[in-house]
Amino acid sequence: xxxxxxxxxxxxxxxxxxxxxxxxxxxxxxxxxxxxxxxxxxxxxxxxxxxxxxxxxxxxxxxxxxxxxxxxxxxxxxxxxxxxxxxxxxxxxxxxxxxxxxxxxxxxxxxxxxxxxxxxxxxxxxxxxxxxxxxxxxx
Amino acid sequence: xxxxxxxxxxxxxxxxxxxxxxxxxxxxxxxxxxxxxxxxxxxxxxxxxxxxxxxxxxxxxxxxxxxxxxxxxxxxxxxxxxxxxxxxxxxxxxxxxxxxxxxxxxxxxxxxxxxxxxxxxxxxxxxxxxxxxxxxxxx
Numbered sequence: 001x002x003x004x005x006x007x008x009x010x011x012x013x014x015x016x017x018x019x020x021x022x023x024x025x026x027x028x029x030x031x032x033x034x035x036x037x038x039x040x041x042x043x044x045x046x047x048x049x050x051x052x053x054x055x056x057x058x059x060x061x062x063x064x065x066x067x068x069x070x071x072x073x074x075x076x077x078x079x080x081x082x083x084x085x086x087x088x089x090x091x092x093x094x095x096x097x098x099x100x101x102x103x104x105x106x107x108x109x110x111x112x113x114x115x116x117x118x119x120x121x122x123x124x125x126x127x128x129x130x131x132x133x134x135x136x137x138x139x
Numbered sequence: 140x141x142x143x144x145x146x147x148x149x150x151x152x153x154x155x156x157x158x159x160x161x162x163x164x165x166x167x168x169x170x171x172x173x174x175x176x177x178x179x180x181x182x183x184x185x186x187x188x189x190x191x192x193x194x195x196x197x198x199x200x201x202x203x204x205x206x207x208x209x210x211x212x213x214x215x216x217x218x219x220x221x222x223x224x225x226x227x228x229x230x231x232x233x234x235x236x237x238x239x240x241x242x243x244x245x246x247x248x249x250x251x252x253x254x255x256x257x258x259x260x261x262x263x264x265x266x267x268x269x270x271x272x273x274x275x276x277x278x
Contacts, residue, residue, distance in 0.1 A: 001164040001224045004213055005181050006262070006275045008144060011208035025140040030277065042144050044182045044274030046267075052208050059258040060236025060250050061206040068207020069150035069191050069257065071198040074143055085140045097199025111199050118208065119198040123145070128185075134143045135183030138169065 006045055008072070011052030011063070012116045017093075018049045021115050024092035025085075043135055052116075066117070073121040077130050079108045085122045086110040094120075145184055147211070150191030150202075151255045156232075157188045160254050163231035164224075182274055191255075205256070212260040214267065214275050218247045224261045225249040233259075 012018040019038050023029070031038045038049040056063040076082055082100045089112040090096050097119065098111035109123035129137040151157040158177050162168070170177045177188040195202040215221055221239045228251040229235050236258065237250035248262035268276040 001166070001213060001227055001261075002215065002273050003166045003179060003181055004273045005147060005184065005186060005211050006214035006273075007212035007260070008147060009210045009212065011210070027140070027142045039277055040142060041277050042142055043184065044270065045144065045184070046275055046277060047144060055208065055210055056206065058250070059206065059210040059260070060252065061256070061258055064203040064205030064207065066203030066207055067195065067198065067200040068203065068205055068209065069194065069255070070207065070209040071148045071150070071194055072144050073146035073148065074140060075145035076141065088140055111197070113199065116208070117200070119200055121146070121198070122140075131183065134141050134145075136145045136185055138178055138180050138185060 004045075007048055008045070009048040009050050009055055010114075010116065010118050011055040012049050013052055014116070015049060015051065018114070018116050021093050022047075022049070025088055043133070067119065071119045071121060073109075073123050075123050075125055075128065075130060075136050077124065079124050082108055082110055082122050082124050086112060089114075089120070089122070143184075146187055147184070148187040148189050148194055149253075149255065149257050150194035151188050152191055153255070154188060154190065157253070157255050160232050161186075161188070164227055182272070206258070210258045210260060212248075212262050214262050214264055214269060216263065216269050218263050221247055221249055221261050221263050225251060228253075228259070228261070 040047045094112040100110040107125040233251040239249040246264040
């Protein structure tokens with residue numbers, strides 16, 4: 001199997017609210033207003049929003065209705081960008097679980113939770129390389 | 140916030156087993172044998188394996204211990220590659236939730252579940268473009 005992730009689908013209970021959140025943080029989608037799946041091109045991959053019950057069925061799993069062991073991260077180029085992105089997410093409706101602060105692994109990060117309960121770490125990791133268009137390279 | 144995902148962290152209860160699975164499907168990591176986080180470079184981003192209880196704490200969420208609304212996908216270039224990757228995952232220890240078959244959205248996919256319960260769709264989507272190095276572009 002190729003060492004890749006092509007799509008991350010986030011199950012949502014309120015698609016319009018979830019879409020509004022990701023658009024409010026500046027993301028662009030080509031989806032029509034009444035589409036039932038919203039795709040965002042995120043670098044070389046895609047992040048999708050879809051009805052959570054349908055996603056559970058399609059994924060052959062039972063939905064235990066909370067968090068299930070997956071956390072996303074957005075890495076940025078500086079501590080200041082962590083602060084700014086965290087504030088942008090908060091203003092768009094995210095809950096701030098952890099305010100921006102130094103981390104045990106030598107970086108600086110915050111933790112925000114989108115309106116559907118999906119957590120994102122917003123991180124500056126001085127050990128990794130960020131490419132000009134936002135890609136991440138392990139040291 | 141930049142329209143990107145930098146890291147997907149999968150929480151795992153048995154790190155050695157999870158690492159063995161991803162290595163068995165052909166993925167390479169630079170992690171040392173006793174590292175407690177395993178990073179895989181996946182295109183322009185990183186997939187990480189980490190202790191699920193620690194990830195829950197770090198993510199400011201309670202772990203409801205099952206699936207929590209996130210499904211990953213690997214897109215490949217043909218139906219035959221879906222069949223082959225599904226068999227490779229099964230042989231490495233994944234459960235096959237859905238055998239490869241035509242989908243309601245006009246593609247062809249299977250659904251496998253890794254040893255830690257994280258579902259992956261393995262898909263051929265004729266409506267999207269696959270770049271030579273495995274990236275995905277919306278139509």
